[in-house]
Amino acid sequence: MVNTKVNLCGLELDNPVIPASGTFGYGEEFSALYDINILGSFSFKGTTKEPRFGNPTPRIAECSAGMLNSVGLQNPGIDEVVQSILPKMQTYFHKPVIANIGGFSVEEYAECAEKAAAAENVGWIEVNISCPNVHGGGLSFGTSPKAAAEVTKAVKSVCQKPVIMKLSPNVTDIAEMASACEQAGADGISLINTLMGMRIDLKKRKPILANKTGGFSGPAVFPVALRMVYEVYEAVKIPIIGMGGVQSAQDVMEMILAGATAVQVGAANLREPMICKTIIEELPRLMGSLGISDLSEIRGAAHS
Ligand code: SIN
Numbered sequence: 001m002v003n004t005k006v007n008l009c010g011l012e013l014d015n016p017v018i019p020a021s022g023t024f025g026y027g028e029e030f031s032a033l034y035d036i037n038i039l040g041s042f043s044f045k046g047t048t049k050e051p052r053f054g055n056p057t058p059r060i061a062e063c064s065a066g067m068l069n070s071v072g073l074q075n076p077g078i079d080e081v082v083q084s085i086l087p088k089m090q091t092y093f094h095k096p097v098i099a100n101i102g103g104f105s106v107e108e109y110a111e112c113a114e115k116a117a118a119a120e121n122v123g124w125i126e127v128n129i130s131c132p133n134v135h136g137g138g139l140s141f142g143t144s145p146k147a148a149a150e151v152t153k154a155v156k157s158v159c160q161k162p163v164i165m166k167l168s169p170n171v172t173d174i175a176e177m178a179s180a181c182e183q184a185g186a187d188g189i190s191l192i193n194t195l196m197g198m199r200i201d202l203k204k205r206k207p208i209l210a211n212k213t214g215g216f217s218g219p220a221v222f223p224v225a226l227r228m229v230y231e232v233y234e235a236v237k238i239p240i241i242g243m244g245g246v247q248s249a250q251d252v253m254e255m256i257l258a259g260a261t262a263v264q265v266g267a268a269n270l271r272e273p274m275i276c277k278t279i280i281e282e283l284p285r286l287m288g289s290l291g292i293s294d295l296s297e298i299r300g301a302a303h304s
Pocket residue numbers: 022046069070071072073074128130131132133134193194215
């Protein structure tokens with residue numbers, strides 16, 4: 001018998017597998033496909049203070065071993081989420097959920113986080129300072145250690161729930177960003193968000209995405225994400241959620257060996273909606289075959 005339970009910032013998860021924000025909506029559609037209560041948790045669609053329609057289309061482009069998105073934080077706004085979606089979520093998801101929030105100013109992040117954290121079924125606040133698809137928000141806070149620290153402090157000052165800062169890979173030194181968030185009081189770090197990329201339509205001789213650039217995700221980014229999780233583990237003491245191209249139980253184990261406490265699955269949900277169920281079923285078998293009885297035995301074991 002193996003133990004897949006992990007402790008994420010004081011809350012126990014049945015397993016480390018968490019669908020990533022932006023690939024699972026608010027969970028309802030997936031709950032029609034399988035019992036999503038088997039998940040460790042899930043991170044809901046990045047939610048902002050005001051409702052957002054997102055960027056013009058086309059906002060998806062396919063690539064070898066991955067995809068580009070420039071969705072632009074389409075969401076119904078935090079008030080609708082807190083008043084309607086989170087109460088309804090309790091009918092199909094009976095565990096604490098991760099509230100992923102976005103913002104265009106420090107004040108907006110704080111307001112959104114405070115409202116989300118007050119909901120009883122929110123377990124953690126994941127602060128997206130890494131969206132590459134909006135101007136004047138998201139990534140502009142995630143590429144400067146000073147700005148990232150400022151957002152962390154503001155959110156922490158209004159939240160009683162654990163605050164996890166979601167980092168961008170589009171920086172020179174990811175460890176410096178993580179340390180700045182930890183020093184400002186973050187309870188955890190999640191990484192990586194998407195890598196900025198582009199595709200061009202040969203006939204039109206123009207970028208495929210209306211936004212010109214988008215965030216690249218999928219299996220091609222896994223080695224980059226793993227390397228960054230490994231580097232951040234050496235820089236901080238707070239828990240890490242690893243993500244980026246994860247699509248199998250093997251990938252989950254590699255992330256944990258690099259130092260992750262939990263692991264998010266993103267683009268793979270869009271290609272194979274049952275992927276998290278498959279990974280959750282495969283994980284105990286893989287642990288058994290490797291002689292691992294508890295995931296805490298191997299966390300960070302790739303560091304010597
Ligand atoms: C988006 O809505 O543009 C994706 C969210 C993100 O990349 O942070």
